[in-house]
Amino acid sequence: MSIRIGIPRALLFYHYLPLWETFFQALGAEVILSPPTSQEILNRGVRLGMADLCLPMKVHLGHVEVLRDGCDFLFLPRLVSFSPDSYMCPKFLGLPDFTRAAVEALPPILEPLINAKVKGKGLQEGFVEMGRSLGSREDRIQEAIGEAKRAQARFEDLLHCGIPPAQAMGLVGCRSPRAVAGGKRGGTDLPPLAVVGHPYNLYDSYLNFGLLDRVREWGYEPLTPERVDEGETGAGMAAPRKAIYWSLARHIVASALHFLASGNLAGMIFVSSVACGPDSFCQDLLQRRLRRSYPVPYLSLTLDEHSSYAGVQTRLEAFLDMVRAREGREGPLGDR
Numbered sequence: 001m002s003i004r005i006g007i008p009r010a011l012l013f014y015h016y017l018p019l020w021e022t023f024f025q026a027l028g029a030e031v032i033l034s035p036p037t038s039q040e041i042l043n044r045g046v047r048l049g050m051a052d053l054c055l056p057m058k059v060h061l062g063h064v065e066v067l068r069d070g071c072d073f074l075f076l077p078r079l080v081s082f083s084p085d086s087y088m089c090p091k092f093l094g095l096p097d098f099t100r101a102a103v104e105a106l107p108p109i110l111e112p113l114i115n116a117k118v119k120g121k122g123l124q125e126g127f128v129e130m131g132r133s134l135g136s137r138e139d140r141i142q143e144a145i146g147e148a149k150r151a152q153a154r155f156e157d158l159l160h161c162g163i164p165p166a167q168a169m170g171l172v173g174c175r176s177p178r179a180v181a182g183g184k185r186g187g188t189d190l191p192p193l194a195v196v197g198h199p200y201n202l203y204d205s206y207l208n209f210g211l212l213d214r215v216r217e218w219g220y221e222p223l224t225p226e227r228v229d230e231g232e233t234g235a236g237m238a239a240p241r242k243a244i245y246w247s248l249a250r251h252i253v254a255s256a257l258h259f260l261a262s263g264n265l266a267g268m269i270f271v272s273s274v275a276c277g278p279d280s281f282c283q284d285l286l287q288r289r290l291r292r293s294y295p296v297p298y299l300s301l302t303l304d305e306h307s308s309y310a311g312v313q314t315r316l317e318a319f320l321d322m323v324r325a326r327e328g329r330e331g332p333l334g335d336r
């Protein structure tokens with residue numbers, strides 16, 4: 001029987017599933033995913049996490065708890081840095097330790113260290129070490145890494161072409177992209193509306209009440225940070241006087257500025273979660289830039305475990321009314 005590796009359907013699952021799943025499967029392991037986020041998973045995470053923990057980390061704990069009994073190993077990488085000039089948010093640095101402290105009776109954790117700032121501690125080395133700890137031969141590990149990187153590169157290319165993540169995961173052979181938001185591709189001639197934020201806030205359709213599909217139903221094409229790569233955001237990256245420290249936040253701001261610079265945005269929604277330090281900086285930076293240079297309708301949508309469908313719906317309708325008024329069209333609330 002093959003080894004079962006559990007991957008929580010949370011955090012960077014939404015960006016790195018093709019890399020992770022392909023690697024483990026190429027080594028002959030079976031990948032077990034937790035089910036899509038539900039009220040039960042959210043409640044478990046809220047019970048396990050400290051009150052002032054950000055929502056995505058609470059959700060992660062809920063996923064770990066439902067996954068722990070069905071796998072032989074849990075995969076929780078210790079992500080420090082993907083490039084020599086930036087860091088991940090500190091919560092990713094301590095993810096294995098913090099999860100161990102919060103959830104009891106965990107299976108052994110596979111926790112490769114990925115730290116591009118230290119020579120010999122990059123993704124390649126982290127995965128080699130992990131493959132060895134699973135008892136795989138050196139040549140198979142190298143092949144598995146190559147296959148995994150190719151799958152991830154194909155996935156990212158598809159995202160840049162505007163293929164939504166759920167569809168892109170399916171196209172590169174991932175299982176169960178179900179309930180990853182953004183499964184339907186909109187018409188390419190729809191007016192663009194930027195929806196920016198961390199991938200786990202944008203693509204967990206339970207947490208954001210199906211926001212991306214809602215934007216398409218309104219008749220706009222949602223532009224998310226995954227649609228642009230770092231080469232394209234060159235101007236956006238250079239825009240803040242001081243480079244943003246956290247890699248995901250840096251890409252969010254750079255892609256938002258890149259979308260704004262295109263000059264044809266119908267509006268922008270920033271999706272964040274309560275208690276997120278990087279989001280509070282990014283939002284302030286973007287709002288200042290919008291006030292100064294880009295007069296487009298802007299909505300800051302902050303999620304927490306108390307968010308309700310009615311509350312989010314009301315805010316979205318008011319925002320859409322503003323977008324349509326600016327276009328000279330009637331919004332969902334009509335003339336008031």
Ligand code: SF4
Pocket residue numbers: 054055056057089090091092198273275276277278279
């Ligand atoms: S970036 Fe924000 S939302 Fe993401 S893990 Fe860090 S604090 Fe939480």
